[in-house]
Amino acid sequence: MKVTRRRFELTDADAYWALIQDPEVAGPAGLSHSRQEDPKQLMYRLYQDPQEFALVRDDQVIGQLGIYQREVDPTATSREVGFYWPGHTGAKAS
Numbered sequence: 001m002k003v004t005r006r007r008f009e010l011t012d013a014d015a016y017w018a019l020i021q022d023p024e025v026a027g028p029a030g031l032s033h034s035r036q037e038d039p040k041q042l043m044y045r046l047y048q049d050p051q052e053f054a055l056v057r058d059d060q061v062i063g064q065l066g067i068y069q070r071e072v073d074p075t076a077t078s079r080e081v082g083f084y085w086p087g088h089t090g091a092k093a094s
Contacts, residue, residue: 005053005065012054013043015061 008016017039020026046052046064055063067079 001057003055003057003062006056008043008046008052008054008061010040010043010047012046012061013039016043016046016054016064019061019063 051067053065053067054061055065069076069079
């Protein structure tokens with residue numbers, strides 16, 4: 001199984017929306033609040049965010065990857081990585 005990372009595209013809205021409707025994905029990933037947003041507005045926000053990426057397998061969005069400045073130490077040069085797709089949720093500082 002090869003999973004790749006790419007920037008979100010506006011056409012990913014339906015696939016992404018379906019993904020976050022799964023409580024096993026949305027809950028652990030902290031996305032329950034996102035299910036309240038309009039799907040098109042949510043995708044536009046992700047599309048514009050340079051820290052957010054789609055995880056893709058066979059041209060289908062299966063998850064999300066975010067690379068964020070660490071909240072513990074905003075002056076650190078390292079970043080926090082968070083990801084999820086069904087069956088796989090995690091965060092790792094690197």
